[in-house]
Amino acid sequence: MEKQLKRFVDLMGFRSFLAIVLVVTAFLQFGLMVDSVRGVTYDISMGSLAPETIRAAKTVEDTEKTELERTNAENATAPVYDFGQEIAEQKAGLLTLLFDLTIEAKKELDAQEKLSQAEKLEVMKEKLKAVTEKQEGLSLTDDELRALFNASESQLVQARDILVELVKDVLSESIRKENLSSARTNIESLIRSSSIANPLLSTAITLGRNSLVETETLNEEKTAIAKRQARDAIEPTKILQGQIIVLEGEIVDREKYRQLELLGLIDSQASWKPIGGVMILIILQMIFLFVLFDGYKGPLKEKSNHLLVTVIVYLSAIVIMKLGNLISDNFDVMLGFIFPTAMATMLLRLLTNDRIAALVTLLIAASAGIIFQENYAAVLQMDIALYILFGGFASLFFMGSVEKRSHILRASAIVTVINLVFIAFYLLMTQSDYGVSEILFYIGAGIVSGLLSGALTMGLLPFFESVFGILSTMRLIELSNPNHPLLKKILTETPGTYHHSVMVANLAETACEAIGADGLLARVGCYYHDVGKTRRPAFFIENQMGINPHDTLAPESSSDIIIAHTTDGADLLKKHKMPQEIIDIALQHHGTSLLKFFYHKAKEEGKQVAEKDFRYPGPKPQTKEAAIISIADSVEAAVRSMKEPSADKIQKLIQAIIQDRVQDDQFDECDISLKELKIIEDVLCETLNGIFHSRIEYPKEKQEAL
Incomplete structure (x- = not known):
């Protein structure tokens, strides 16, 4: 599967492969999630039950x-009227003026005997004209003037005083x-019942009725403001979430049907908006994954494997959630709290890296x-979303370095505690009264979720490691166990090689x-890099006990035996x-380097030999780890083998070995830089100086005591 996947990715390019994988993931996710947002609709008609x-x-x-x-509120608002406080005084003043002018005119006209009665009336009419014109609609007849x-x-x-008082009061x-006519009728009645002399009664009634006008006028601006404020x-008016619209068996009248239509609960009213919202959410999620993996730094094989593992774990989590949701309708409690909150996070933390694990958790x-x-959640079921966030990030923060399976159990125990704390928060915030059975369920759900996270992680981890060939930290730790059959084989059959491998592992890991x-990969790779020497242990100097079988062999045969340990090791692995x-480390740690000792020995024997026959088959180191192991192995x-090693000698030797590798083009196929080679040189010098430091020469007596 790995080879087929590699060919497929090489053929189309990683970016195209990434896009195809994410598009397929998006369609699968949409198929799993769309039912959750379609909502419930009913085949109901008006008048049905x-x-x-x-x-x-x-x-x-x-x-x-x-x-x-x-x-209705606008129509019920009473109009706003303005009351004229000055109207009563104004009208009373005009009446007073009219009577005073009449008395004055009467005195003047009585003194003029030459004027006839008709002429006197005309003079009076002219004098009263200024007042009557101010009284809109006032027209005194000749009889009233007379x-x-x-x-x-x-x-x-007397008439003046009574009439002014009555007008003021009204x-x-x-x-x-609308009630001006009745007011005028009222004042007429009051005038008739007053003590005004009969000759003046008709005139007083005319003046009294004419003096009455509207004291309250409609203020349209204030009325409009009042109506607007009332509106x-x-x-x-809202139909609240969870509100009962119609009871089972109740007749669906016009109003209830209208509310059902408004809520989109009629079959013909099903809305596409939530489906569009889910599509947008999934597109956003895929964009984040695309950006993450498009900028991923690492070998193509690693990127491809991590991508597939990520989408499989992601979709698996969604499938588990979907299964839980399908059966949740049969229960009155939130079954989502049983979901293993940290499963995906821990798996991806172990199989990929922290960054991918954190994003997928979100x-x-x-x-x-x-x-x-649920139908009553506004957009998201936030309690479940936060529950998974806290559980997932708890495992991410508290896992630390995972070296044993027991560390996964420890992490799942911490997740369990976090789950229980969050459930306590949930139960308190809902402000509902829960029975003992419900509380016990939620506590049990938190515990099951945490423990299930660890159990599923440990159960699924070997599957992903096997199918995708992913070498997790835990797997490396397991391979470094001295009880591993191959390490036992190296230790018992080639103890010198075992010691050499351990020394090389220390150097390579530090570098x-x-x-x-x-x-860690370099250390474990060093443990096994010379496992091929177990086929012919005596032909390798670190395992020889004074007798060197190469002394009796032709250089070509010796070369073949030494070179074969890389391929023998690969076969055994x-x-x-x-x-x-x-x-790969077993095959690449010598690259295509030359066995100089046997090559020159054959040349010295006068044989016509080809250099390629004395070179390792390779391939050359493909990774930094393999390149460092090749240097550490030779160093x-x-x-x-040095006699009296010193710091200066060690440094020159390391420089020579690295320079030889570079000149022999052994690092052409890995991305190691000259700067990094210099750092490796310094680290190896420092480490080896610590191992082969000069010892104090004790006096002979003390040596014997020691």
Whole structure:
């Protein structure tokens, strides 16, 4: 599978492969999530019986009812009138002036005997004209003028005082246009019942009726403001989430049917908007994954494997959530709390890296909010989303370095505690009264979720490692166990090689960590890199006990035996189903370097030999770890064979070995730089100086005591 995948990715390029994988993932995720947002609709007609009790799945504004209530409030608002405080005094003043002018004119005209009665009336009419014109609609007849002219001064004064008082009293009250006629009738009645002399009664009635006008006028601006305020004071009428619209068996009348339509609960009213929202969410999630993997730094094989592992774990988590949601309708409790919150996070933390694990935790939490959404959740089921976030990030922060399976159990125990703390928060925030059985369920759900996270992680980890050939940290730790059959084989059959491998592992790990390479992979790779020497242990100098079989062999035969240990080791590692990275190190740690000793020995014997026959088959180191191991392997063997090693000698030897490798083009196929080679040189010098430091020469007596 690995080879087929590699060919496929090489053929189309990683970016195209990434796009195809994410598009397929998006379609699968959409298929799993779309049912969660379609919502429930009913095949109901007006006048039919409700098949069940129907509640509002969301809060919506009833715009029709809101507008009706606002119109009613506007119509019920009383008009605003302005009361004229000055009108009574103004009209009383005009009446007073009219009578005073009449008394004055009467005195003047009585003194003029030459004028006839008719002429005197004309003069009086002219004098009163200024006052009558101010009284809109006032028109005194000749009889009424004659009554004023013929009345005595005392009668005029009496009529004036009574009429002014009556007008003041009536005009002090509210008189609107619609009741002006009744007010005039009222004052006429009051005048008739007053003590005004009969000759002046008709004139007084005319003056009294004419003096009455509207004391309250409609203020249109204030009325409009009052109506607008009354309208604005009406809050929008809403159908609240969870509100019962119709009870089971109840007749669906026009109003209830209208509300069901408004809520989109009628079959023909199903909305596409939530489906569009889910599509947008999934597109956003895929964009984040695309950006993450498009910028991923690492070998093509590693990127491809990590991508596939990520989408499989991601979709697996969604499938688990979907299965839980399918059976949740049969329970009154939130089954989502059983979901293993940290499973995906821990798996991806072990199989890929922290960054991928953190992002997928966020994406799973968002997806869970949709999948576990109840009809009464506004957008996301936030309690479940936060539950998964806290559980996932708890495992990410508290896992630390995972070296044993027990560390996964420890992490799952911490996740369990975090789950229980969050559940306590959930139960308190919902402000609902829970029974003992419900509380016990939620506590049990938190415990099951945490423990299930660890159990599924440990159960699925070997599957992913095997199928995708991923070498996780835990797998490397297991391979470094001295009880491993191959390590036991090396230790018992080639103890010198075992010691040499351990020394090389120390050097290679330190050098890898100095340049940011995988130190643990280098250490474990060193343990197994010379496993091929177990086929012919006596032909390798570190395992010889004084007798060197090469002394009796032709250089070509010796060369073949030495060279064969790389391929022999690879075969042995494959037989034990070891990870490909370890096999690659066994094959690549000598690259295509030349066995100079046997090559020159054959030349010295006068043989015509080809240099390629004395070179390792390779391939050359493909990774930084393999390149560092090739250097550390040669350096350790060379320094160990030195007599009286010193810091200066060690440094020159390391420089020579590295320079030889570079000049022999052994590092052409890996991305190691000259700067990194210099760092490796310094680290190896420092480490070896610590191992082969000069000892104090003790006196002979003390040596014997020691």
